[in-house]
Amino acid sequence: MPKRLSRAFFSRSVHEVAPDLIGAIILFAGTGGRIVEVEAYHHTDPAAHSFRGPTERNAIMFGPPGYAYVYRSYGIHWCLNFVCEPKGSASAVLIRAIEPTLGLPAMRRRRGVADDRLLCAGPGRVCEALDITGAHGGMALDRPPFEVFARTGEEEIVAGPRIGITKAVDKPWRYGLKGSRFLSKPFSA
DNA sequence: TGCCCGATTAACT
DNA sequence: GTTAATCGGGCAA
Numbered sequence: 001m002p003k004r005l006s007r008a009f010f011s012r013s014v015h016e017v018a019p020d021l022i023g024a025i026i027l028f029a030g031t032g033g034r035i036v037e038v039e040a041y042h043h044t045d046p047a048a049h050s051f052r053g054p055t056e057r058n059a060i061m062f063g064p065p066g067y068a069y070v071y072r073s074y075g076i077h078w079c080l081n082f083v084c085e086p087k088g089s090a091s092a093v094l095i096r097a098i099e100p101t102l103g104l105p106a107m108r109r110r111r112g113v114a115d116d117r118l119l120c121a122g123p124g125r126v127c128e129a130l131d132i133t134g135a136h137g138g139m140a141l142d143r144p145p146f147e148v149f150a151r152t153g154e155e156e157i158v159a160g161p162r163i164g165i166t167k168a169v170d171k172p173w174r175y176g177l178k179g180s181r182f183l184s185k186p187f188s189a
Numbered sequence: 190t191g192c193c194c195g196a197t198t199a200a201c202t
Numbered sequence: 203g204t205t206a207a208t209c210g211g212g213c214a215a
Contacts, residue, residue, distance in 0.1 A: 039196070047196070049211095057211060074197050075209030081196085094196055124197050164196055184197095 002149035006142050009150070010065035014040045014084040014091040019159070019175045021082070021093060023151030028130040029144075031103025033120065034151075035095060036177040037184060039162045041081070043090035046167035050090035060138050061090045068146065070127070070137035077124030078133050082141060082148075096123050096163070096174070098130075099182040106131075122184040158187045 002025060010017055018040035026032045041048035043061075049071065050061045060069040061083055069081040069092050081092035098120035100107050107119050107129040120126045127133070141148050156178040161169060163185060176183050 041196070049196075052212080055211075071196080072210065074195060074207080076207070077197050079196065096196085122197070162196070166195085 002152055004142060005148040005150055007064070007066035010082060010084045010141070011086060012084065014042050014089075014093060015173070017082070017084045018093045018173070019157050020151075021095075022157050022175055022177050023153075023155040025147075025149040025151075026095065026098065026130075027102060027147040028132055028136075029103075031106050031130050032098060033101035034099040034177075035097075036099050036180040036182050037097035038175050039094040039096055040173040040175070041092050041094060045171070045173075047162065047165040047169075047171075048091070050092075054090070058090070061092050062088055063138075066141050068132075068136055068139045068141060070132060070134050072134060073124060078127035079123040080127055080130075080132050094123055095126055097121050097176075097180075097182055097184045098126055099177075099180060100129065117181055121182055125184075160187045 018038050021035050021038050024035045043050040049058045054062045064087040065084050067083045069083050073079045080095045083092050085091045100119045111119050111129050120129045158176050158178045159172045160174050162174045176187050
């Protein structure tokens, strides 16, 4: 039985937690699968929402680790983050893509796409497939409806530049499961 | 109060 | 490859 990830797991540096999340299982109300792509955002990073200090939107990032930070992207989509590091560090990992395994009928219905590779290939798609919205921001990751389990065994992890940002574009803080068909974009060799 | 633009996606050409 | 959709956050005034 996989080990449930608790607050101690998320209390470490966001640059340790992010690659350790590749291969982990995330379930929300019983739907989800294996995490195959994430990005790390540290509060000293100009691309992070927390870079300019606490606001109403990013308040969760300044709280304790092990909680969900959900924000609205482009006025349309929801994006899910896991808050990391000791409280006040304001760092988080963006969940960018999942290999969908549990609750496939529900996820297909919510997404309305024919190809399962597009169910959870992107941060907005992940939230639509799992039915995560801003209402779930601030929820603990070790309590229902969230369930997060550690990966079992070794995984081959690749890193590269993050997607969709205009600041700190050179930092290789996007992590993925090598060769996965469920990435939002391939990693360049 | 007004303005610009974004940790995106889908539907175009 | 390009672009519209769509709206709240953050900052200037």
